[in-house]
Amino acid sequence: MDFLNTHLLSLILFIPSLAALVILFLPSEEHKFIRWTAFLASLIPFGLSVYLWIQFNPDLAGYQFEVKYAWYDAIASSLHLGVDGLSLTMVLLTTFLTPLALLASFNISDRVKAYMMLFLFLETGMLGVFLAIDLLAFFIFWEIGLVPMYFLINQWGSANRNYASLKFMIYTMGGSLGLLLGIQLFGVLFQTFDLAEIVAKWNMISPNATFGETTITFATIKTVAFWAFVVAFAIKVPIWPFHTWLPDAHTEAPTAGSMILAGILLKLGAYGFLRLVLPLYPEQAQYFSGALAFLAVAAIVFGALASYGQTDFKRLVAYSSVNHMGFVLLGVAAAARAVGTLDATIALNGAVLQMFNHGLSAAGMFFLVGVIYERTHTRDLSKYGGLFTLIPVYGGILIFTSMSSLGLPGLNGFISEFLVVRGSWPILTVYTAIAMLGLFFTGAYILKAIKNVLHGPLNEHWAQGEHKLTEINTREILVMVPLMALILVIGVYPAWILDVINKAMVMLF
């Protein structure tokens, strides 16, 4: 037990990669065996994170379960891991969604081995971002996750996958350039990459000091670096106007890829805002909070409108991510403007919970799109119609999950969006008011999707013959059940998770 407690984070982080290496040596024709190995292996980190959640003491400030391994001594970077309430929530989300996504991928029959390996490596990459508290290690995991995702889209995606995957890769890599340069600057200035140390030393630098032998003041450098970080994370979130890679990537990605992309990868960007941007640039964030709020509101409103305008079911869900993640940034902007106040804390609580909730509902929505696409081979909303009578169970699940996305009270989405709006209202009243209008369009596009797919006159094409639609099968239901259960639990009783988040937010900011 002692070993478990001292190595808990490294076990969670590396077990997926280890499992991937084990799969490498399995015979590639044994599809079933490989699938089950991957799925069962991904349950181990989930079990460990539940254990982590239980063992975690939310009342302590700072990081817990810290471990530090020597990695790159020559430039003073180490593999330094630790969790606080913020990263804990994200770790739980990641380890929870990955097994579901793997289960959702059981229908993949093309190069199963490579697929499962990439997926498990992807999990390590994502967990690393949440767990690392060494800036260089953070960046490494941040970038390394791109590679499996690129290949998942490029190799298992649909028709336009080449364009989409390259766009995804170049956008994100290009966006991270500023982050990379910023991290290098920290390394040069402080000879360390330890996050806590950098935050402390960086904030001590006087704005009038100059950099090296140049006449550039740190006030300028901090402003430039602030925007470099914001752009890097905003691309990942994604925030309008940096979101254009997202609909393409989502639309072309295989179903499980979309689930992870929307469920977790987007959270990496939001996590970057909370973990790095706010602590490193409190003054700049405060100064530019209006701009951030503007971007957030633009994402909410344009995301909703764009979503409403789609005729492709998957693109509709993809744009809904822009819309929902906008609320996360709105919460961040509000907290940046009035840091330390009660309203700011409420907004941050909402933002973090919204990250978790969107992870659940977006993963569910993308999976459901995948389920129907697999049967009909179309995502065109006008080709469906009245399907509820044919597939009532699927219809029920789709409505339930959409309602979470729509923000129906009693389900999880309502809690987090309410908290964001409640916290932001006194701080950024006008922006929040406009964002509320965005909420109206959220309702509109969700209902549009439901109407087009499930209701209205039945499209006879799907009713009989070779195109007869089959009901959602047991495996697919099993993917949805845990998601729906958690959606409902958080909606009815959010205290168990909000307690952890709230204490973390109070101590962090």
Next chain:
Amino acid sequence: MNFPVLSVIVFTPMVAAALILLLPAEKRNEIRALALTAAAFALILSAWVYVQYLVNGMTGYQFVEKYDWLPALGISLIFGVDGISAPLVLLTGIVMFTGVLISWGIDDPHAPTGIQDRPREFFAFLFILASGVFGVFASLDLFMLFFFYEIAVFPMYLLIVIWGWVKTREYAAMKLTLYLFIGSVVALVGALVMYWTAGQTTGVYTFDMRALEAANFSQAFQNAWFLPVFFGFAVLGGIWPFHNWSPDGHVAAPTAVSMFHAGVLMKLGAFAALRVGVMLLPQGAQHWSWLIMTCAAVAVVYGAFIAFVQTDLKYMIGFSSVSHMGLVMLGVSTLNNNGLLGAGVQMFSHGIMTALFFAVTGMIYDRAHTREVPELGGMGKVLPYASIGFIIGGLVSMGMPGFSGFVAEFPIFMGVWSKQWLVAVVASVSIVITAAYIMRIIRGVFFGEMPEKLQGHISPLTALDKIAIVTLCLFMVGIGVFPAMMTPMVQTGVQHILSLLGGA
């Protein structure tokens, strides 16, 4: 005196070349087996040097051997390695071994791969070249360094002219040889001036670089002679604007020679420029570092852009080498700890990576008879090892964290930051350009649909090809995941250079 491991490493290929020439030309497989044995022997010894090299607190040269050669002129055969050259000796061993592996090929008159034309002479020349390369990395005597340098350059001409790509081999071989000879003559003049000047002031005429390091040349002397010496060697390192020979040479050379050429020979230039230019004329280096940095930064960005527009795989890799060697020079030009550390690792990392690129390209060319990216496609299905190897190389190339390229590039950029922030920002653009062309190549060559006329003509790789690919990949991933495998060693070499620079 211990076992003279460095001289054994240096002369093993030479002796093997002589033995190979003694075998009858028809005994092709025996020739190859002998070559492989010699290469494996050299690889094991160089790995032994690498492992036995003492890291803790050491700064000087290790495994030093000294034999009088021409004592009257102060020329001796002195071998020794420091933290910069020990990895390069290992690199040469790896590239030599894998180069022999992939040259074995399939002896099928209808679909030959590897080297099937006069393998005896091919391996003999290749091994003479390898001896020269080992010699440059291990020499501590300036005269001997030149001696081995020329030995390394000359077989290149024959290898390209005889076994090269029919369309351009005469042109490329001539261009390459002339460029490199002119460069080395310029550097040789500088070296002789150093020899006379040091001799006049101290009274001891010697080519021993350990003595020349301590010669304390005057600032004016160093300023005047640094540029010829540095750039004379740096021509071989492919520094802009003297890089022009290099892509042509890469393209025309047969596969194993391209591997040697880009993997090791270009390091030879960068290494000699560092060893003779920076280490013997440190104040000169400080005086001119801005110029090197400018040339290097241009090479990094310009090379990446030119690589981006190529459609011929080999030209693409050739220009990407210019870009990556530019990063080595960029690291050298910082003259600080991080930059030099990164440059040292980058030399190794780039050597492995580009050797792998050329190996895979050669395998594809042997089968498809084209290197034009638009005419290729779908190779991933028939050549899975080649495609995974190329992808890993590509990730190294774009500096993806978790691979050796990142371990090298990150400190280089940190070094540049503390010297001149603008250069760091400009040079970082190359990362995205590199990602773009690597991704484009991977998609175009390995994925998508295979053109109809290639279908059914692509024979699988041999087991030896696979061993070569896996070996190279292991090093790139190993260093990427565990930088401690190499960085402490490079650090010892860097400490020595920094002490010559006046503890800067």
